[in-house]
Amino acid sequence: xxxxxxxxxxxxxxxxxxxxxxxxxxxxxxxxxxxxxxxxxxxxxxxxxxxxxxxxxxxxxxxxxxxxxxxxxxxxxxxxxxxxxxxxxxxxxxxxxxxxxxxxxxxxxxxxxxxxxxxxxxxxxxxxxxxxxxxxxxxxxxxxxxxxxxxxxxxxxxxxxxxxxxxxxxxxxxxxxxxxxxxxxxxxxxxxxxxxxxxxxxxxxxxxxxxxxxxxxxxxxxxxxxxxxxxxxxxxxxxxxxxxxxxxxxxxxxxxxxxxxxxxxxxxxxxxxxxxxxxxxxxxxxxxxxxxxxxxxxxxxxxxxxxx
Amino acid sequence: xxxxxxxxxxxxxxxxxxxxxxxxxxxxxxxxxxxxxxxxxxxxxxxxxxxxxxxxxxxxxxxxxxxxxxxxxxxxxxxxxxxxxxxxxxxxxxxxxxxxxxxxxxxxxxxxxxxxxxxxxxxxxxxxxxxxxxxxxxxxxxxxxxxxxxxxxxxxxxxxxxxxxxxxxxxxxxxxxxxxxxxxxxxxxxxxxxxxxxxxxxxxxxxxxxxxxxxxxxxxxxxxxxxxxxxxxxxxxxxxxxxxxxxxxxxxxxxxxxxxxxxxxxxxxxxxxxxxxxxxxxxxxxxxxxxxxxxxxxxxxxxxxxxxxxxxxxxxxxxxxxxxxxxxxxxxx
Numbered sequence: 300x301x302x303x304x305x306x307x308x309x310x311x312x313x314x315x316x317x318x319x320x321x322x323x324x325x326x327x328x329x330x331x332x333x334x335x336x337x338x339x340x341x342x343x344x345x346x347x348x349x350x351x352x353x354x355x356x357x358x359x360x361x362x363x364x365x366x367x368x369x370x371x372x373x374x375x376x377x378x379x380x381x382x383x384x385x386x387x388x389x390x391x392x393x394x395x396x397x398x399x400x401x402x403x404x405x406x407x408x409x410x411x412x413x414x415x416x417x418x419x420x421x422x423x424x425x426x427x428x429x430x431x432x433x434x435x436x437x438x439x440x441x442x443x444x445x446x447x448x449x450x451x452x453x454x455x456x457x458x459x460x461x462x463x464x465x466x467x468x469x470x471x472x473x474x475x476x477x478x479x480x481x482x483x484x485x486x487x488x489x490x491x492x493x494x495x496x497x498x499x500x501x502x503x504x505x506x507x508x509x510x511x512x513x514x515x516x517x518x519x520x521x522x523x524x525x526x527x528x529x530x531x532x533x534x535x536x537x538x539x540x541x542x543x544x545x546x547x548x549x550x551x552x553x554x555x556x557x558x559x560x561x562x563x564x565x566x567x568x569x570x571x572x573x574x575x576x577x578x579x580x581x582x583x584x585x586x587x588x589x590x591x592x593x594x595x596x597x598x599x600x601x602x603x604x605x606x607x
Numbered sequence: 608x609x610x611x612x613x614x615x616x617x618x619x620x621x622x623x624x625x626x627x628x629x630x631x632x633x634x635x636x637x638x639x640x641x642x643x644x645x646x647x648x649x650x651x652x653x654x655x656x657x658x659x660x661x662x663x664x665x666x667x668x669x670x671x672x673x674x675x676x677x678x679x680x681x682x683x684x685x686x687x688x689x690x691x692x693x694x695x696x697x698x699x700x701x702x703x704x705x706x707x708x709x710x711x712x713x714x715x716x717x718x719x720x721x722x723x724x725x726x727x728x729x730x731x732x733x734x735x736x737x738x739x740x741x742x743x744x745x746x747x748x749x750x751x752x753x754x755x756x757x758x759x760x761x762x763x764x765x766x767x768x769x770x771x772x773x774x775x776x777x778x779x780x781x782x783x784x785x786x787x788x789x790x791x792x793x794x795x796x797x798x799x800x801x802x803x804x805x806x807x808x809x810x811x812x813x814x815x816x817x818x819x820x821x822x823x824x825x826x827x828x829x830x831x832x833x834x835x836x837x838x839x840x841x842x843x844x845x846x847x848x849x850x851x852x853x854x855x856x857x858x859x860x861x862x863x864x865x866x867x868x869x870x871x872x873x874x875x876x877x878x879x880x881x882x883x884x885x886x887x888x889x890x891x892x893x894x895x896x897x898x899x900x901x902x903x904x905x906x907x908x909x910x911x912x913x914x915x916x917x918x919x920x921x922x923x924x925x926x927x928x929x930x931x932x933x934x935x936x937x938x939x940x
Contacts, residue, residue, distance in 0.1 A: 453913075561876060578758070
């Protein structure tokens with residue numbers, strides 16, 4: 300393809316008219332800027348519909364949590380917020396121990412995110428920038444482990460934590476998640492491009508040992524990716540269900556997801572408004588994080604998936 | 608675990624970077640002891656850095672995986688001793704209508720939740736790729752379901768799908784439909800569960816497609832436009848082929864997720880969740896495994912189901928490899 304001649308021509312639009320590129324600049328540096336047609340009204344209608352479908356169940360969760368239990372199970376379902384949000388929150392917090400579950404979830408997700416980010420950065424750095432024997436084979440193994448479903452390990456793990464008396468102990472859900480293959484791969488992909496090998500070598504020339512290099516060279520360069528990975532892992536650990544549901548019990552020492560599963564199965568004779576208030580308590584913290592940091596999370600998800 | 612997979616890149620490891628360039632770091636001129644320490648550091652630190660991952664995987668991934676395989680060849684009850692049974696557990700599965708029912712349900716729910724999900728994600732990504740006012744809002748809005756947990760989303764949808772008072776039947780009533788029994792009838796229940804999966808993951812996949820679309824070289828579109836290709840034509844013959852690896856990746860990841868489906872049917876079924884509804888109408892393989900292991904207490908059979916799931920996923924992986932090899936050949940690369 301005659302790249303240069305095409306590049307000199309002004310961008311063509313769908314209606315066949317020619318006009319200069321919108322910002323008046325040529326993007327020699329970024330030939331991959333993507334298609335930038337202006338959206339028509341239909342696009343906005345469809346996107347508005349998609350946003351509505353995405354957000355409505357969350358809105359309705361809030362609505363249901365603000366009504367009485369009798370009102371929620373009455374047809375037609377309420378569409379506007381009612382007066383009982385605070386009562387329901389108090390009840391869910393005090394009677395169903397959602398407060399305890401919230402603290403447990405925060406502890407678990409926080410520890411898992413911290414340790415995953417730390418260990419993934421170390422391993423990602425080694426895979427990206429350090430030559431060592433067996434590196435390619437080991438990296439292939441890391442990637443291969445991502446396809447193994449948790450179902451393959453829960454039966455032995457359950458026997459082990461039963462023997463250790465760890466059922467309903469938070470370490471039984473933290474330890475298996477200390478580091479994730481996805482995190483290792485994510486950090487490797489980032490550091491391959493972001494960390495110039497000269498930087499590492501210069502530090503070595505100055506006599507820095509590996510831990511110093513990690514602290515003074517790798518961490519500063521990796522910080523943006525570490526932040527994104529931390530958020531992704533936090534969200535995932537917060538919402539993790541299968542293994543926590545087995546290792547913890549709704550009436551023992553549950554995370555939010557386990558407590559919610561217990562409520563949904565009717566373990567407590569509470570009304571649907573309280574159940575949905577529990578759901579709201581489990582969702583709200585993450586939605587707040589998304590509202591504030593959404594742009595970075597979007598960036599992290601897309602970069603993790605495409606840079607390969 | 609499914610989540611992490613979804614965020615990961617195309618399954619194959621990309622070609623390793625050219626291993627460290629010609630100017631290898633030479634040790635600084637120091638005393639013998641220091642330089643020996645230095646060499647040890649240089650040689651061993653990479654292994655120390657990757658060790659946490661491999662130790663964690665060995666303890667919580669590989670060992671349990673093999674142990675599950677061993678258990679699947681035994682008759683074991685919770686807390687009891689194992690008794691060698693050879694392939695009996697697998698033979699038993701082959702004879703069990705519950706197993707075939709769960710396998711079929713996993714497959715149908717998987718198809719109903721994955722195919723529309725990925726098609727809609729593709730369309731959504733195409734729309735998000737326009738120059739937009741408020742693009743940040745739209746992107747975060749379609750990603751909001753991803754922040755919602757399985758449990759919370761399922762509890763909300765279980766209310767919306769309630770047969771007697773749910774909003775969905777109310778709306779269907781306005782349009783003149785009879786109320787649908789979303790929980791006890793087989794297909795409606797499977798559609799309802801698939802809706803929850805689709806709701807949670809469509810926006811996420813759309814953003815992955817969007818990133819891939821933005822990496823398609825502009826030149827290709829310009830050349831196609833010069834050739835008189837319509838926008839729809841460009842979408843079909845430029846966009847789709849260009850992001851094929853990404854599409855393949857999302858298909859694989861969604862398939863893995865669908866194979867393990869557990870939380871949505873479990874919570875959607877309420878007190879009947881473990882058996883997948885009153886007539887097992889939405890019991891998946893994961894639910895059957897859980898029922899065998901934790902309700903019946905037959906750990907050997909539960910382990911056999913887990914290994915069948917692993918074999919299914921290996922099969923998917925093999926198909927994937929064939930596919931990507933074929934497409935590479937086609938492109939002449």
